[in-house]
Amino acid sequence: MLSLEQVEAGHVVRIVRLAGSQSFVERMKELGLVYDTVVEVVRRSPLGRTIQLRYGTSHIALRLSRNHMIGVEPLHQQIASVQPERALDYVV
Amino acid sequence: MQARSIPHVALVGVPNSGKTTLFNSLTGQRKKVANYPGVTVEPSVGIVRQHASAIALVDLPGVYSLSPKSTDEEITLRVLEGADPHLGSPDGVLLILDATNLEKGLLLFSQLASLGKPMLVALTMIDEVKRRSAMLDDIQLEATLGVKVIPIVGVKGIGITELRSELVNIEHWRTPFVHVPPDATIEDRISWARLVAAQVLREVHLDERSERIDRIVLHPLWGMVVFVLIMALIFQSIFTWAQPVMDWIDYGFSQLRAWMVGDAIAPPLWLDFLANGIVAGVGSVLVFAPQIFVLMVLVTILEDSGYLARAAFFVDAILGSFGLQGRSFIPLLSSYACAIPGILSARMIPSHAERMATILVAPLMTCSARLPVYTLLIAAFVPPVLVGGVISLQALVLGGLYLAAAVVGLCVAWLLRKTVLSSDRTPFFLEFPPYRVPHWRNVVVRAYGRMQDFFQTAGTVILALSVVLWALASFPRVEPQPTMSADHYRRMQLEQSYAAKLGKAIAPVFAPMHFDWQVTLGIIGSFAAREVFVSVMGQLYAVGGDDPSNLGLQHALQRQLQPPVAFAVLAFYMFALQCMSTIAVLRRETGSWRWTAFAFAYMLVLAYGAAALTYNITSALLS
Numbered sequence: 001m002l003s004l005e006q007v008e009a010g011h012v013v014r015i016v017r018l019a020g021s022q023s024f025v026e027r028m029k030e031l032g033l034v035y036d037t038v039v040e041v042v043r044r045s046p047l048g049r050t051i052q053l054r055y056g057t058s059h060i061a062l063r064l065s066r067n068h069m070i071g072v073e074p075l076h077q078q079i080a081s082v083q084p085e086r087a088l089d090y091v092v
Numbered sequence: 093m094q095a096r097s098i099p100h101v102a103l104v105g106v107p108n109s110g111k112t113t114l115f116n117s118l119t120g121q122r123k124k125v126a127n128y129p130g131v132t133v134e135p136s137v138g139i140v141r142q143h144a145s146a147i148a149l150v151d152l153p154g155v156y157s158l159s160p161k162s163t164d165e166e167i168t169l170r171v172l173e174g175a176d177p178h179l180g181s182p183d184g185v186l187l188i189l190d191a192t193n194l195e196k197g198l199l200l201f202s203q204l205a206s207l208g209k210p211m212l213v214a215l216t217m218i219d220e221v222k223r224r225s226a227m228l229d230d231i232q233l234e235a236t237l238g239v240k241v242i243p244i245v246g247v248k249g250i251g252i253t254e255l256r257s258e259l260v261n262i263e264h265w266r267t268p269f270v271h272v273p274p275d276a277t278i279e280d281r282i283s284w285a286r287l288v289a290a291q292v293l294r295e296v297h298l299d300e301r302s303e304r305i306d307r308i309v310l311h312p313l314w315g316m317v318v319f320v321l322i323m324a325l326i327f328q329s330i331f332t333w334a335q336p337v338m339d340w341i342d343y344g345f346s347q348l349r350a351w352m353v354g355d356a357i358a359p360p361l362w363l364d365f366l367a368n369g370i371v372a373g374v375g376s377v378l379v380f381a382p383q384i385f386v387l388m389v390l391v392t393i394l395e396d397s398g399y400l401a402r403a404a405f406f407v408d409a410i411l412g413s414f415g416l417q418g419r420s421f422i423p424l425l426s427s428y429a430c431a432i433p434g435i436l437s438a439r440m441i442p443s444h445a446e447r448m449a450t451i452l453v454a455p456l457m458t459c460s461a462r463l464p465v466y467t468l469l470i471a472a473f474v475p476p477v478l479v480g481g482v483i484s485l486q487a488l489v490l491g492g493l494y495l496a497a498a499v500v501g502l503c504v505a506w507l508l509r510k511t512v513l514s515s516d517r518t519p520f521f522l523e524f525p526p527y528r529v530p531h532w533r534n535v536v537v538r539a540y541g542r543m544q545d546f547f548q549t550a551g552t553v554i555l556a557l558s559v560v561l562w563a564l565a566s567f568p569r570v571e572p573q574p575t576m577s578a579d580h581y582r583r584m585q586l587e588q589s590y591a592a593k594l595g596k597a598i599a600p601v602f603a604p605m606h607f608d609w610q611v612t613l614g615i616i617g618s619f620a621a622r623e624v625f626v627s628v629m630g631q632l633y634a635v636g637g638d639d640p641s642n643l644g645l646q647h648a649l650q651r652q653l654q655p656p657v658a659f660a661v662l663a664f665y666m667f668a669l670q671c672m673s674t675i676a677v678l679r680r681e682t683g684s685w686r687w688t689a690f691a692f693a694y695m696l697v698l699a700y701g702a703a704a705l706t707y708n709i710t711s712a713l714l715s
Contacts, residue, residue, distance in 0.1 A: 023161050023442075024519055029278040030156040031521065032195055046312035048409025050418070050520065056286075057192055057296055059524035061405035063412060065517035 004062075004070040005049060007041045013072035014038050020068030028070065032058060038075065098139075099147045099262045100179060101212075102172055104204065105188030106196045107154030108525040110216045113396075114188060114244065115151040116537050117252050118259070135171055135179060136541075145260035149186070150179060153440075156196060157278070158203045162442035172207065184210040184262050189241075191221045191228055192526060194293055198285035199278070201237065206274040210265035213241045214255055220526060226296045233292045238269035302398070302526045309402050319406055322399070326390050327494075330383055330429065330460065337382040345375030357581050358572040365562065373558030376621050377551045380430065383460040384546050387429035388539035391422070396530035401522050408520055414502040415509025417441065417520040420450040424501070427457035428494075431674045432550050433542060435681050445515035449505045451681055452513075452691050455674050456501040456667065458494045461622035465665050466490055468626050472646040473658040497666055500698070512690075550673035557620035557672055564591040565631075586631055591616070605660040605707035610652070618670040625665075655714055660707040668699035 007013055015037045018025045032055065033039070039055040050063040064070065105111040119138025136151040152171055153164035160166040174181025185204055189197040204211065213233075221228050234241040240258055244251040258265075272284050308314050352367040353359045359367065394400045400422065408418030419441045427434030434454040441447040467490075474486045509515075570585045586592060595613035602612055610632045617624040626645075633648035649658070669675065669692050679688045 020519070026159060026278065027156065027161055027442075027521070029282065030196070030199060031523075032199075032282060034279050034282050042306075043310055045405060045409045046315070047406070048412060050405055050408045050412070052306075052310065052405060052524070056195060058196075059302075061401065061408065061418065061520070061522045061524065063408055063417070063520040065519050067516050068519045 001071045001073060003064070004039075004041070004053075004072050005051070005064055007051075007072060007074075009041055009043045009051075012038060012040045012075045014075055015070060016073050017069075017071030019071070024068045031060060032056060033070065039072070099183040101140075101147050101149050101184045101186050101259065101262065102182040103149055103151050103186050103188070104168065104172070104200070105154055106156055106190065106193065106200055108523060109154065109188045109190040109193065109197065111154060111188050112151065112538065113531065113534050114214060114216065115149065116534055117249055118256060119149055135167060135176070137179075140256055140259050142256045142260045147183075147260050147262060149259070150182065155200065157200060163439045163447070172204075182209065184212065184265050186212050186214060186259065189213055189215050191215055191217045191293070192224075192299075193217075193523075194289040195282070195285045198288050199281050201268070202272040202276075202281045202284060205268040205270045205272075208267060210262065211239045211268045212255075212258055212265055213237060213239055214251075215241055215243045216245075218243045219245045220299075220528070221293070221296075223301075224297045224299055227294045229292045229294075233288070236269075236271075236288055236291070239266050299526045302524075305527050306402070306524075309399065310405065315402075315406060319403060322394070322403070326387070326425075327428070329386055329390060334382040334386040334460075338379050341379050341382070342375065345371060345378075348375075353578075355578075357576055357578045358585075361566075361569070364566060368566075369559045369562035370555075372562070372627070373555040373620075376558060376624060377547065377554045379623070380460060380546070380550075380621075381543060384429050384433070385539055385543050387426065388433070388542040389535055391426060392535045392538050392542075393530045395422075396528065396535065398525045398527040401524050404522050405524075408522075411502075412517075412520065414506040415446070415513075415517075416450055416502075416505050417443070417446055417518070418522055419520070420446065420505075423450050423454055424457055424498075427454040427459060430459050430461070430546060430550070431455040431457065431671070432546055432677050435674070435677050436545075438681070443515065443518040445509065445513040446518060448682065448687065449508045449513050451678065452508060452687070452694075453501040453505045455669050455671070455678075455691065455695065456497055456504065458497045458666070459622075459671075461671065462665055464623040464626045465618075466493060466662065468629070468645065468649070469658050469662050472649045473653075473655050493662065493666060500667070504694070504698075549677060553673040553676055554621050558624075561591065561617055561620055561624070564594065565589045582631055583633075586613075602703075604704045605664075606654065606657050607661070607703075608657075611657070611661060615664070615668075615670060618665075618668075619672050621673075622665060622671060654711075656707045656710040659710045660703040663702040663706040664699045666699070667695050667702055669695040 001016055002013070004013070004015075015033055015035055018028055018033070018035075033053075037055055039053050042052040042054050042059070044051050048063070050061055053060050053062055103111060103115055115136070115138060118140050138149050138151065140147050140149050150171060152168040155165045155168045158169055158172070160169045170176050171179055171182065172185070185207065187197070187201055187204060189201070201213070215228075215230055215233070218228065228243075230241050230243050242251055242255045242258060244255060272281050309318050349367045349371050352363060352371065356363075358364075391400070394403070404418035404421050407421050411417055411420050420438070423434040423438040423441075425434075426437055431454050434457065435451050438447050438450045438454070441450060470486050470489055474489050477485050479485050479488055565586050567590055568588065570581070570588050572581045572584075576584070591613055592609065594616060595609040598616070599607060599609040599612040607615070610629070613632065614625040614628040617628040629649065630645055633645065633652060653661075675688060675692065678691055679685060682688060682691075
């Protein structure tokens with residue numbers, strides 16, 4: 001398991017764990033970042049640790065902190081490249 | 093407060109769902125309370141009329157769920173639960189579903205359905221979905237949800253008439269199907285929402301246009317260029333578009349006062365009160381209107397276009413290292429026009445510590461009321477030479493004052509977050525809406541509303557204080573001598589007044605930087621609004637007029653003040669919280685006199701220290 005923060009830009013991963021305060025975990029789930037959701041790290045902020053995520057039809061900016069993490073597992077690259085023009089399917 | 097003779101409907105939706113646009117199209121401008129950048133921070137009530145019927149529509153801050161995580165989200169829950177003492181329990185709920193963001197909207201629907209209230213759904217961003225050549229089945233959606241679904245193209249107003257007819261017809265609304273039990277987990281709700289979204293929305297393509305724009309706007313280099321250009325445009329527009337209008341307003345009011353008083357050396361008390369108390373007070377409120385309006389128009393355009401969220405992504409990393417976050421950007425940017433809308437817009441920051449830190453440093457940003465003071469003192473004391481043959485030293489000093497305030501503000505925020513407001517670093521998130529072309533009517537209506545609220549909160553305080561200051565400066569009365577000129581008499585009157593006594597009593601406090609009682613009086617006057625300093629100087633040095641570009645006043649100041657004193661005054665104005673309206677808003681938003689006192693005290697210490705330091709350094713350099 002990796003932390004979402006460690007994922008390089010352009011890579012597609014699957015969420016396997018949410019950890020942190022209850023309100024953080026709840027909010028992430030409300031945004032649709034639940035277990036098994038496939039997300040792409042679109043880009044990283046040039047100035048720091050803020051990242052841009054894409055999943056489904058959503059785009060969000062996210063900066064995690066030491067006590068709040070999203071655990072992910074890598075997906076095979078070809079899944080993302082099969083249909084590059086289509087929005088990512090939620091669950092693979 | 094609205095009489096409960098007509099039904100109340102709560103307008104709910106996730107953030108960025110086009111809620112405020114729809115509210116404006118439905119209600120026109122009949123707003124009670126304005127909203128602020130980023131979110132609707134207080135319930136605004138508007139009346140929707142169709143034929144002979146009417147309902148009251150309550151615009152609520154956007155929420156993702158019914159478990160609030162920030163102050164503005166709490167407002168929504170409070171109103172929905174009927175816990176708001178003014179609004180009571182709503183008779184129905186109008187949910188906005190953003191067709192491009194269906195999943196989150198449906199999650200919210202599943203929770204609202206448990207409230208058991210009659211509901212209506214407005215499906216927005218239909219045009220956006222069509223543009224991405226997706227297929228949307230609103231009939232299927234209506235069948236699934238169990239309530240009427242009305243597709244809307246907000247900008248063009250398509251569907252608005254039908255929505256309005258349905259809205260006022262509240263007795264025919266249906267109660268939604270409860271698909272997910274009230275005690276279900278968020279995962280269950282998300283699964284349901286995804287299922288429904290997949291049924292009604294097919295062939296969703298990526299928003300190619302937004303992706304293309306993002307590739308430039310969020311590019312490490314070009315993104316920075318775009319960001320700097322947009323910020324430069326904002327500041328430029330405040331100076332070049334708003335400043336002339338402000339000068340006209342200022343000139344208009346001083347002409348009006350001169351005309352009212354006429355040739356009289358000592359006008360009768362009532363006329364003096366009217367001209368120099370009321371009219372001057374109204375003038376010093378109205379003079380802010382152009383800047384606040386221009387800034388609010390620009391902020392609203394940036395917000396509606398979708399750029400503001402990207403800018404927040406960009407600056408989040410910088411603000412994050414000072415213990416703030418991307419959402420602090422809008423409050424701090426707005427504070428460059430006026431701290432009041434800035435402080436209010438901090439409500440959308442979920443973390444208490446980060447919100448407080450943002451609020452406490454917002455008044456350090458260079459608001460527009462400081463500008464007349466800066467302009468006057470810089471014009472009088474900084475030589476108009478060119479540095480490197482390109483940029484004038486005066487512009488450089490002015491720019492330096494703006495920049496230094498921001499840097500000091502960030503350092504104070506960092507210090508606060510390390511000490512009194514320490515908390516774990518909280519995560520930051522912000523949704524990116526797709527880019528859209530802002531609709532001018534919506535922009536103007538919202539900017540106007542934001543300006544109106546400024547007048548309601550700040551205007552009354554400024555006007556009241558102007559009257560108090562007039563009274564302090566006008567009593568005890570001095571009898572005019574026949575040989576006196578009007579200017580001479582005004583100076584005499586001021587010198588003998590209670591205001592002067594107050595200035596003289598306080599002046600010893602400022603002994604380290606050699607502020608005389610006149611400067612001290614200017615500082616006291618600034619509690620109404622900082623730019624009052626200019627008119628106090630104008631009256632004291634008997635040159636008349638309160639125009640900062642007035643050469644007579646500049647020369648008088650050059651004779652009266654040592655340059656180090658003038659620079660120390662500049663430093664003092666950079667940091668001091670000498671604005672009663674801001675103090676009142678700080679009290680309201682922090683909910684505590686202790687934090688308000690703390691803000692006042694730390695800024696006073698900063699201002700005093702900076703002034704003393706500036707005085708000593710410049711005296712050493714100039715001697």
